[in-house]
Structures are given as structure tokens and as C-alpha cells.
Amino acid sequence: MNGRNGRRVAVIAVPVAAAMAMTATSASAANGLTAADKAMAGKLDQRVDVAQSGSNVVGEVRDVASGQTVWSKDRTTGVMPASTNKLATAVAALTVLGPGHTVQTKAVYRSGTVYLVGGGDQQLGSADLKSLATAAAKALKTEGHHSVRLMFDDHLFAAPSLATGWNSGYYPDTVAPVRALRIEGDNTQDTALTATRYFAQQLTAQGITVGKPARARTPSGSTVLATHKSKPLSTTVEYMLKHSDNDIAEGLLRLTALGQGRAATFAGGTAAVHAVLVQYGIPLTGVQEYDGSGLSRSDRMTADALSAIAGLAVDTRYQATLWPIMKGLPVAGVDGTLSTSYGRFTSAPASCAVGKVDAKTGTLSDVSALAGVTKGEDGRWKSFAFVENGSAPTATVTQGLDGLAATVEGCW
Numbered sequence: 001m002n003g004r005n006g007r008r009v010a011v012i013a014v015p016v017a018a019a020m021a022m023t024a025t026s027a028s029a030a031n032g033l034t035a036a037d038k039a040m041a042g043k044l045d046q047r048v049d050v051a052q053s054g055s056n057v058v059g060e061v062r063d064v065a066s067g068q069t070v071w072s073k074d075r076t077t078g079v080m081p082a083s084t085n086k087l088a089t090a091v092a093a094l095t096v097l098g099p100g101h102t103v104q105t106k107a108v109y110r111s112g113t114v115y116l117v118g119g120g121d122q123q124l125g126s127a128d129l130k131s132l133a134t135a136a137a138k139a140l141k142t143e144g145h146h147s148v149r150l151m152f153d154d155h156l157f158a159a160p161s162l163a164t165g166w167n168s169g170y171y172p173d174t175v176a177p178v179r180a181l182r183i184e185g186d187n188t189q190d191t192a193l194t195a196t197r198y199f200a201q202q203l204t205a206q207g208i209t210v211g212k213p214a215r216a217r218t219p220s221g222s223t224v225l226a227t228h229k230s231k232p233l234s235t236t237v238e239y240m241l242k243h244s245d246n247d248i249a250e251g252l253l254r255l256t257a258l259g260q261g262r263a264a265t266f267a268g269g270t271a272a273v274h275a276v277l278v279q280y281g282i283p284l285t286g287v288q289e290y291d292g293s294g295l296s297r298s299d300r301m302t303a304d305a306l307s308a309i310a311g312l313a314v315d316t317r318y319q320a321t322l323w324p325i326m327k328g329l330p331v332a333g334v335d336g337t338l339s340t341s342y343g344r345f346t347s348a349p350a351s352c353a354v355g356k357v358d359a360k361t362g363t364l365s366d367v368s369a370l371a372g373v374t375k376g377e378d379g380r381w382k383s384f385a386f387v388e389n390g391s392a393p394t395a396t397v398t399q400g401l402d403g404l405a406a407t408v409e410g411c412w
Contacts, residue, residue: 036378041071043407053400056390060303064311064381078286078300079389082362083244084371085294087309090237090325092276093252096259099234107136108222113149115218116196118181121230122251128228133202135226147209150200151216154192156180157254157264163291165298175246234324241328242336246293253292282308303385306371311383314373332357350402352411368397377410384408
């Protein structure tokens with residue numbers, strides 16, 4: 001497949017277990033670092049501790065093809081990763097469910113009652129619910145039903161709760177309570193009820209009288225009136241990474257848990273992610289995850305793990321499954337959370353890397369992180385992770401991290 005800026009990324013489908021049995025070798029691994037890598041490592045040593053990057057940066061740079069560490073600083077120290085944690089969520093979801101995976105939102109009927117059933121669609125829109133209601137109303141009228149009770153079923157996911165390390169102040173602006181039925185962008189306390197009220201309005205507009213919505217489990221033997229199929233998982237993952245969408249990340253965490261036969265909870269989801277990362281041989285010593293979004297202040301990720309996870313985006317062994325990650329990563333100074341509207345890669349020295357670095361950002365009040373990939377001066381793919389946990393101003397630190405990424409790319 002063709003990557004950004006015409007970079008060629010081969011598509012080779014290799015089962016995870018078989019790929020893990022491979023021994024990564026290359027000229028650089030056998031003979032030491034290339035001259036370009038040595039020069040880059042020396043520059044990083046000089047630049048990583050400057051005031052602009054803060055005083056608590058951990059980091060690692062890897063050569064993706066060989067798996068060799070090119071440079072590191074406290075790479076096994078566990079730090080808060082913020083939204084770079086979404087990389088792990090994306091890898092797990094794509095591996096367990098597959099890029100083409102879809103879910104369904106359904107309207108079903110049983111004994112005078114319509115049930116709106118949530119399937120965990122993370123990009124369900126109001127237009128989708130309107131179409132679903134129109135189709136359901138038509139089916140009801142065909143059977144002579146013009147007045148129904150209305151229930152909603154969001155029991156696919158466990159009842160919402162705060163993750164370890166979350167505070168109640170996250171609701172409603174930072175993240176919504178995680179439910180299996182939600183209109184994308186809605187951050188009300190009960191998103192399933194909000195979605196059902198909108199659905200009820202649309203049924204009414206089609207001439208169906210409905211009662212006050214209530215939560216209930218769908219009984220067996222119900223008749224399907226209409227269904228809406230979600231966008232493929234690949235599209236949802238791309239959007240989640242590009243825009244760092246917390247709600248989508250937490251929904252995907254639960255769908256991944258269900259895909260492994262686990263409970264659709266924070267614990268079930270993070271256990272699923274851990275199991276997948278083990279399959280890929282990601283070093284997990286010092287890693288602790290309590291959510292899918294990285295909002296938890298109890299999350300811990302190492303630069304060693306983050307750079308390895310980021311490298312999967314361009315590892316040719318896994319492109320058949322993980323290609324949406326590279327497509328979804330924000331591009332330096334171009335789009336997503338690395339666009340100039342976020343103040344990223346806007347001035348020298350980092351501006352030389354505009355369009356040349358693909359990376360996931362992470363930001364909390366005292367966390368700045370950047371993890372992604374770029375081609376180094378030697379033309380080989382490098383994965384990197386730089387994370388700062390401290391009190392330095394976030395805007396200042398992010399400029400420093402952008403400069404470190406430009407150093408890996410080789411333009412500075």
C-alpha cells in the first residue's frame with residue numbers, strides 16, 4: 001500500500017504467533033548503529049534535557065526493521081502516557097476484531113413494544129437513527145401497529161463507572177459515561193436515553209405513537225424491524241487516533257473485550273489489550289492500564305513499550321491487520337492533533353519535519369507525550385516515544401517534543 005508522501009508500505013499478512021517466532025536481523029543489528037543513527041542519538045543526548053522539553057522526559061527510538069534500540073533515556077520507567085495509550089487500544093481492537101468489523105443498532109418488536117438495541121456503534125449519528133426509525137415505522141405500519149411502547153437496551157456493555165485514576169470532573173466534557181448506545185458527540189449523563197428520545201421523535205414524525213422510553217432487556221423471540229450497520233472498524237480507529245476521541249477509545253476497549261469473550265468493562269478491556277500486546281512481543285514490564293483512552297492518572301506506560309507499539313504501524317508483517325493505524329496517525333503540522341491549529345510543528349527547528357512525522361499525541365495537565373514513526377536520515381523507519389511528566393508548561397514541552405521528533409527524522 002502507498003503511505004503518506006508516496007512512501008511504499010508492503011502488505012504482508014503474517015499470523016501473530018508465527019511472526020513472533022521470527023528473529024529480527026539486519027545489517028544495523030549485526031554491525032551496530034549506522035552512522036546516521038549514531039549522529040541522531042548524539043543529538044538527542046544533547047537536546048532531550050533542555051528546558052524546553054522539561055526535566056522529566058523519558059524516551060526511546062527504535063529501528064523498526066531490526067527492532068534495535070537506537071537511543072533511549074529511562075526507557076523502562078513507567079510514566080503517565082495520556083492519549084498515546086490509544087495506540088495500544090487501536091492495536092488490540094484491530095487484532096481481535098479485524099479492520100472490517102461492524103456492529104449493528106437494531107429496532108425490534110415484541111408484544112406491543114419496540115426495543116432500540118445498542119450494539120456499541122461508536123460513530124452512530126442522528127441521521128442513522130432517523131433512517132432506522134423510518135424503516136422501523138414502515139415495518140410497524142405494514143403489520144398494522146400505530147401505537148407502541150418504547151424501550152431501549154444498552155446492556156451489551158456493563159453499567160458505566162469511573163475507571164481507576166479517573167475523577168468525576170471528567171464528565172461530561174472530557175468523556176461521557178461509556179454505554180453501548182450513543183449518538184456520536186453526545187456527552188449527556190445517559191447517552192442511551194438521549195438517543196432513544198431522538199429515536200422516539202423520529203417514530204412520531206412517521207405517524208407512530210410511542211410511550212415514554214425506559215431501559216429494559218430485549219426479550220427472546222423479538223422480531224427485527226430494522227437494522228443499521230456501523231462504519232467498518234478501520235474507519236472508526238482512524239478517526240479515534242486522528243482526533244484523540246476519548247469516547248470512541250473507551251467503546252472500542254469494551255468491544256475488544258467482548259471479542260475475546262471477556263466482560264465489557266474497564267478490567268475486561270485492559271486484560272484483552274494486555275493479551276494482544278503479549279502476542280506482539282511488546283515489553284510490558286512497568287506497564288499498567290486502567291482504561292482505553294489514557295485519561296487515567298493511574299495508567300503507566302514505558303517508552304520501551306510505546307515505541308514498540310508505535311512501530312507496529314509500519315511493520316510489514318502486520319499491515320494486513322494494522323494498516324488503519326498509520327492512516328489514522330496525525331501528520332506533523334498537517335492534520336489531527338498535530339495540526340498547526342494545535343500549535344504543533346509551527347516554527348523552527350521542528351517545522352522542518354512538517355508532513356514527515358506521523359505520531360499520536362498525549363496531553364494531561366502535567367503530561368506531554370508523542371509516540372509515532374518517521375523515516376530517519378538513513379531512509380529506514382524509526383519508531384519513537386517521548387513522554388514528559390512534570391510541571392513544565394504543556395505548550396512549551398510539546399514544542400520540545402516536536403523538536404525531538406524532527407531530530408529522529410533527521411532534518412534538524
